[in-house]
Amino acid sequence: xxxxxxxxxxxxxxxxxxxxxxxxxxxxSGFIGSGGAFVLTPAMMSMGVPGIVAVASNMCHxxxxxxxxxxxxxxxxxxDVKLGLIMGCSAEAGVLVGAxxxxxxxxxxxxxxxxxxxxxxxxxxxxxxxTYVLKDAIRIYRSGxxxxxxxxxxxxxxxxxxxxxxxxxxxKSIDAKVSFxxxxxxxxxxxxxxxxxxxGGFIGVPSMMYVLGVPSLIASATELVIxxxxxxxxxxxxxxxxxxxxxxxxxxxxxxxxxxxxxxxxTTYVRPYMIKLVMGMIMVTVLFSRLFVIPVYMAxxxxxxxxxxxxxxxxxxxxxxxxxxxxxxxxxIILKALxxxxxxxxxxPA
Amino acid sequence: MSTITSRLTxxxxxxxxxGALSLALYILLFSYEAEVLAASTGGGWAFVVPIVIAxxxxxxxxxxxxGFWDMLGLKAKTRKEPKRWSK
Numbered sequence: 001x002x003x004x005x006x007x008x009x010x011x012x013x014x015x016x017x018x019x020x021x022x023x024x025x026x027x028x029s030g031f032i033g034s035g036g037a038f039v040l041t042p043a044m045m046s047m048g049v050p051g052i053v054a055v056a057s058n059m060c061h062x063x064x065x066x067x068x069x070x071x072x073x074x075x076x077x078x079x080d081v082k083l084g085l086i087m088g089c090s091a092e093a094g095v096l097v098g099a100x101x102x103x104x105x106x107x108x109x110x111x112x113x114x115x116x117x118x119x120x121x122x123x124x125x126x127x128x129x130x131t132y133v134l135k136d137a138i139r140i141y142r143s144g145x146x147x148x149x150x151x152x153x154x155x156x157x158x159x160x161x162x163x164x165x166x167x168x169x170x171x172k173s174i175d176a177k178v179s180f181x182x183x184x185x186x187x188x189x190x191x192x193x194x195x196x197x198x199x200g201g202f203i204g205v206p207s208m209m210y211v212l213g214v215p216s217l218i219a220s221a222t223e224l225v226i227x228x229x230x231x232x233x234x235x236x237x238x239x240x241x242x243x244x245x246x247x248x249x250x251x252x253x254x255x256x257x258x259x260x261x262x263x264x265x266x267t268t269y270v271r272p273y274m275i276k277l278v279m280g281m282i283m284v285t286v287l288f289s290r291l292f293v294i295p296v297y298m299a300x301x302x303x304x305x306x307x308x309x310x311x312x313x314x315x316x317x318x319x320x321x322x323x324x325x326x327x328x329x330x331x332x333i334i335l336k337a338l339x340x341x342x343x344x345x346x347x348x349p350a
Numbered sequence: 351m352s353t354i355t356s357r358l359t360x361x362x363x364x365x366x367x368x369g370a371l372s373l374a375l376y377i378l379l380f381s382y383e384a385e386v387l388a389a390s391t392g393g394g395w396a397f398v399v400p401i402v403i404a405x406x407x408x409x410x411x412x413x414x415x416x417g418f419w420d421m422l423g424l425k426a427k428t429r430k431e432p433k434r435w436s437k
Binding site: 007060064065067071075236242246247249261262 | 376379390415425428
C-alpha cells in the first residue's frame with residue numbers, strides 16, 4: 001500500500017475551500033463548457049497533495065461533472081452528441097500524447113522544465129486564442145447586434161466546402177457535412193492542451209465556433225461531452241497507477257455539481273456572445289497569471305539571473321491569486337448575466 | 351402547517367430524498383475513507399473503485415443539485431431550439 005502515503009489527512013478548512021473552488025469552477029464549466037478546473041490542481045498542491053495525485057483527483061471529478069453538465073444542457077437542446085463523441089475520441093489520443101510529452105520533458109529537464117513548458121503553452125495558447133475570442137465578443141457587443149443569430153465565419157464556410165469522399169460526417173448543430181479529418185486535429189489539440197494545462201476547452205470550444213461555425217451555446221455544451229470522454233480516459237489511466245484520491249475528487253464534485261447547474265441554467269438566459277466574453281476574459285486574465293511565474297522557472301533553469309527566494313514566493317502567490325481572480329471574475333459575469341436575463345424574462349408578458 | 355404540506359410536492363419530496371441519500375453517501379465515504387483508499391489502490395481491478403464511486407455520486411448528487419436549484423426557484427428559461435438545430 002505504498003500509494004497510501006501520498007494521500008493526506010483532510011481538515012475541515014481545506015475541504016470547505018475545495019468545495020467552494022469546486023462550486024465556482026463548476027459554474028464556469030457549466031456556462032462555457034470548460035475552464036473551471038485550472039485552479040484546482042494548484043489549490044490541492046498548496047494543501048500538500050502531491051502533484052500527480054492532484055492532477056488525478058482533478059481528472060476524477062471532471063468526468064462526472066461534465067456528464068451532469070452535458071445531460072443538463074442536452075435537455076436545453078444545446079448538445080451535439082455526435083460531434084462531442086467524435087472530437088472526444090481524438091481528444092483522448094491528444095491526452096495520451098500530451099501526457100507522454102510532459103513525462104519526457106520532466107525526465108529531461110526535471111520539474112522546473114516541466115513547469116516552464118506548461119507555463120509557456122499557457123501563455124502562447126491563451127494569448128492567441130484568448131485575445132481572438134475576447135476581440136470577437138467585444139466586436140459583437142460594439143456592433144449593437146447582440147440579439148442577432150451568430151453568423152458563420154469565412155473559415156467555417158471554407159471548411160464546410162471541403163469534400164473528402166468517404167470521410168464526410170453530418171453534424172446537426174451546423175446542418176452540414178464536414179470531413180472527420182478536419183475534426184481530428186481539433187480534438188487532438190484539445191486533448192493535448194488538456195493534458196498540459198488541464199483545460200482543453202480553451203482550444204475545443206473556439207475551434208468548434210470558428211473552424212466549424214458551431215453556434216457558441218452549442219459549442220460550449222458539446223465541449224462537456226468531450227470533457228467527459230477525456231476525463232474518463234484520464235481517470236482510468238491515473239487510477240491504474242493508484243493515484244486518484246477519491247475523497248478529494250468527491251469533495252470538489254459536491255461543490256461543482258451545485259455550480260454546474262447554475263452555469264447551465266445561465267446559458268438559457270444570456271445572449272450567445274456572453275459565452276465568448278466570459279471565455280475570453282478568463283483566458284486573458286489567466287495569461288497574466290502565468291506571465292508572473294515564467295521568470296521563476298527560467299531563473300531556476302539558469303536561463304536568466306537567479307531570483308531571491310522571497311521574490312519567487314511573491315511571484316508564485318501573485319500568479320495563484322490572479323488565477324483565482326480569473327475564475328471569480330467569470331463567475332461574477334455569469335451571475336450578473338443570469339440575474340439580468342431572469343429579470344428581463346420576468347418583465348416580458350407571458 | 352397546511353402551507354408546509356402544500357409545499358411538499360412530489361418533486362420537492364424527491365429532491366429531499368435525493369439530498370438525504372447524497373449526504374448518506376458522503377458520510378459513508380468519509381467514515382470508511384481508509385478502506386476506500388486502500389480498495390482503490392489495490393492493483394488489478396481496483397482502478398474501477400474510484401470510477402464507480404464517481405458515477406454513483408454524479409447520478410445521486412447531480413439529480414439532487416438539479417432539484418435543489420429548482421426548489422429555490424432558479425429554473426431554466428424555456429426557449430425554442432436554435433434555428434440551425436432542427437431539420
